[in-house]
Amino acid sequence: MSPLPEGVRHFPLYLSPQQQAALVEKIRQAVQAAPLFVPAMPRTGKEMSVRMTNCGELGWVTDKERGYRYQPTHPATGAPWPPIPEILLSIWRDVSGHEKPPQACLVNFYDENARMSLHQDRDEQDFSAPVVSVSLGDDCRFRIGATERNGPTVSLRLASGDVLVLGGQSRLAYHGVDRIYPQTSPLLKNGGRINLTLRRVTA
């Protein structure tokens, strides 16, 4: 068992099954107001396998023409993002150690074939705040490495209701999702995994 990298904290089953179900309902409402979109890589336009939306004052979006960025409105509807559900704000207050509330909540939806390749999160101006991640639905194999692309990595199985805090040295660590383990959670009727990431964006 490799230790987790410096700055990573894992809270297995932070949310009870009842809290998870209530949060899924909040996310379903948010997705009705702010439909999932297909993110595309800058320049190439290659589509990612996850589907995304956001809550909060700013949302992370990407497309071929304008690349990675945060913006206050949905790329298709032009509407402001829905508010971040209160339960997520209370998780942030409990685990982030950060004074200010999160500005963005990225909602990633994975079907059983979706992946996220190794990358760094560096589109934010404030790296002093951690990223807080909440997993719902099927388990995944999450991989995290060093701040250099070719550094050593460790894998972690994330389950529904788990919370992960990525602060300190790990804030700029390479990370990704290698695979989803289908049918490992009864939470989502049609299976798959939802990951919610809470962040500070502006300086």
Ligand code: MD3
């Ligand atoms: C480590 N999401 O949205 S969550 C992402 O499961 C992202 O959907 C993955 O990577 C997912 O950018 C991983 C855990 C996570 C989130 C942000 C991090 C790990 C991180 C930022 C820095 C280091």
Ligand code: FE
């Ligand atoms: Fe990331």
